[in-house]
Amino acid sequence: QSVLTQPPSASGTPGQRVTISCSGSSSNIGSNTVNWYQQLPGTAPKLLIYSNNQRPSGVPDRFSGSKSGTSASLAISGLQSEDEADYYCAAWDDSLNGLYVFGTGTKVTVL
Amino acid sequence: QVQLVQSGAEVKKPGASVKVSCKASGYTFTSYGISWVRQAPGQGLEWMGWISAYNGNTNYAQKLQGRVTMTTDTSTSTAYMELRSLRSDDTAVYYCAREWYSSSGWWFDPWGQGTLVTVSS
Numbered sequence: 001q002s003v004l005t006q007p008p009s010a011s012g013t014p015g016q017r018v019t020i021s022c023s024g025s026s027s028n029i030g031s032n033t034v035n036w037y038q039q040l041p042g043t044a045p046k047l048l049i050y051s052n053n054q055r056p057s058g059v060p061d062r063f064s065g066s067k068s069g070t071s072a073s074l075a076i077s078g079l080q081s082e083d084e085a086d087y088y089c090a091a092w093d094d095s096l097n098g099l100y101v102f103g104t105g106t107k108v109t110v111l
Numbered sequence: 112q113v114q115l116v117q118s119g120a121e122v123k124k125p126g127a128s129v130k131v132s133c134k135a136s137g138y139t140f141t142s143y144g145i146s147w148v149r150q151a152p153g154q155g156l157e158w159m160g161w162i163s164a165y166n167g168n169t170n171y172a173q174k175l176q177g178r179v180t181m182t183t184d185t186s187t188s189t190a191y192m193e194l195r196s197l198r199s200d201d202t203a204v205y206y207c208a209r210e211w212y213s214s215s216g217w218w219f220d221p222w223g224q225g226t227l228v229t230v231s232s
Binding site: 032033035037044045046047050051052054056088090092096097098099100101102103104105 | 146148155156157158161170172173206208211213215216217218219220221222223224225
């Protein structure tokens with residue numbers, strides 16, 4: 001089961017700013033960087049943010065990430081209809097033999 | 112362009128095994144690792160494990176230890192994930208993803224298109 005906790009849903013109207021939180025612990029977010037993945041309906045996940053706040057080439061600057069302590073957040077500014085998707089945070093976890101953990105996922109709806 | 116193409120959907124009976132392939136193109140296969148992630152219907156993402164395409168080293172999620180084996184064939188730039196003793200709760204879409212690792216972290220990009228494995232009697 002997921003060890004990173006996200007709100008199950010978030011929504012906004014076009015143009016609004018939406019923020020998604022991701023809560024972890026000292027063994028994962030507290031000691032490692034956070035990544036965010038976007039999963040459009042019926043497709044494979046896509047890397048959105050890596051190393052807390054870095055955007056891969058091609059990702060619009062409307063998407064931004066931040067991290068503080070054992071929590072992280074993803075912000076989508078200027079929300080667009082094509083942003084309607086599931087969003088997952090993720091990080092390496094140093095517990096046991098080490099494993100990569102994902103958040104519970106947040107469904108973003110554009111109203 | 113960098114691409115990971117996975118094998119097609121599978122239907123298996125409980126207790127059987129499944130082997131999913133992931134063929135890489137557009138980059139030097141042995142310079143990156145491959146992770147496998149699965150997603151049960153309507154559920155979130157679960158990391159299954161990782162294999163180095165350079166030397167074959169692996170790191171499996173503890174809950175799958177003993178049932179999963181990840182391998183690579185560098186001659187064809189293909190990674191494989193075999194899961195044995197299948198149960199109904201192994202029904203999921205299985206993804207491969209190229210691993211990026213640096214001093215600033217560990218992430219996956221790109222991902223394969225996914226392979227649906229259905230376990231049903």
